[in-house]
Amino acid sequence: MEINDSFPEEQFFAISNSEVPWFPDITNFLAANIIPQGLTHQKKKCFFNDVKNYFWDDPFLFRRCANQVIRRCIIGSEISKLVEHCHSRPTGGHYSGTKTAHKILESGFYWPSLFKDSIRYVTLCDKCQRTGNICKCDEMPENYMLSCEIFNVWGIDFMGPFPSSFGNKYILAAVDYMSKWVEAQALPTNDARVVERFLKKLFSRFQTPRAIISDRGTHFCSTQFEKTLKK
Known part of the structure; x- marks a missing residue:
């Protein structure tokens, strides 16, 4: 073909x-x-x-x-x-x-x-x-992850002063980092003495934690507070 x-x-x-x-x-x-x-x-x-x-x-x-x-x-x-x-x-x-x-x-x-x-x-x-350009304020914060078990690490801090209610002006709050469980108590003052009483009640219910995180105020950084933690 x-x-x-x-x-x-x-x-x-x-x-x-x-x-x-x-x-x-x-x-x-x-x-x-x-x-x-x-x-x-x-x-x-x-x-x-x-x-x-x-x-x-x-x-x-x-x-x-x-x-x-x-x-x-x-x-x-x-x-x-x-x-x-x-x-x-x-x-x-x-x-x-x-x-x-x-x-x-x-x-x-x-x-x-x-x-x-x-x-x-x-x-x-x-x-x-x-x-425009991406700056630091546009980035997500990089926080360290705290590895812990339940009721091992507590965060503690005072709130107030508030208007007086039955003689109480402050609220002391403690939050567990693992379970987000909150313990709070209304108090008339915000000194180391009331913090010690609050911690003794907390430890008797949830055992002694491995660490307590605070803002290092004077009511948390005192000799009385350190003696309680050592006990």
């Missing part, structure tokens, strides 16, 4: 609009040992020095970076989606261009203009431009 050399126009259109990646010379050399034409001696030397960091695993090209981490090389059509995912999506956080670029590197991807494209995307992000 006679060979049909005609091609549909759709195939010509697909070929003419196909994207050319940034690494055809590297892939041609690694896959078929084809050296790019028209390179000067200096450019050819740089090309052979750079191609040592790449290896071809059909259909992807990988680069071995300076920290010996292997990352997949990305073509142009995938760059915008990847930067958007690492910056604007819920896992991104709308960080700066440099931090977004580091998130992309941690995800295992690479292309030569990675940092430049990430910074350009952040400058065009509408939400980032409206919000």
